[in-house]
Amino acid sequence: MNPAEAPPPDEPGPLVWPPVSGWAGAAAPGPNAWAALPPETPGWTAPPQPAPPPRRPATGLRRVLAPVFALGAFLAKFGVVLLKLKALIVLGSMLVSVAAYALFYGWSFAIGLVLLIFVHEMGHVVVLRRQGIPASAPVFLPFLGAFVKMRGTPRDAWQEAVSGLAGPVAGSIGAAGVWWYADATGSQFLRALAFVGFLINLFNLLPVLPLDGGRAAAALHPAIWAVGLAGLIVLEVYHPSPVIPLILVLGGLELWRRWKSRGTEASRRYYQITRAQRWAIGSGYIALAGALVLGMHATYLARPLH
């Protein structure tokens, strides 16, 4: 809100209230409808105000309510701006990621890649919300993928594992869809995209926190985290990637946090899940990882794409 829109301190409410035109205008088409609105608010900038009518002395109630209305109008506008900002962050971060990937793989591939990551992330979002854990929309980080922010904690390791695996499950289905379409159209380009989709989801199954596989391991056995960590270090030695050190740091901190609280009652209850749940996560994990390896094998192109 720019100062020009602010009601003069001693003009009572009716002049700026109701701010309904502001709301309607926000939804109106045209990029600048929003910014252009306030001046059109009836009676507000109506050029040269006729000599101010003899002012009725503001009643006490009006005097009190005017700032309240003004504040209400401000908050309403602020809410709309915030909502737009949220969509902007999702969309903006997606576009930045597309641009970043496009530098290396070309535009079409970058768009496909970001969309596949989006499908993966939405798997997390949908399941987290079903579990009653508010989750942000995905935010993309160029070359690092994307993340959703949990605004709450899972109730137990089962919930954590299920919401963790939901991403790779959704992402794998997305990549399989691309593969199917690639076969239907004979597109080598889409075949390569499906391959990368399978690869990304398989990478995320590495049993290291904060990756999805690490969340699945929470429902299995803590020793798996140590194995995953060692595996990741080996991977970094043979296939160095700037992402891996970051995962190692984040995962190390997370492991440390869990290690410190390991003796507590809360921790004991968190990891206490049924044997059936453990089996479900373990077999689901192995089946998914196996399917992804097969998917990669099936979509592998022996020659580079031009």
Ligand SMILES: [Zn+2]
């Ligand atoms: Zn994920």
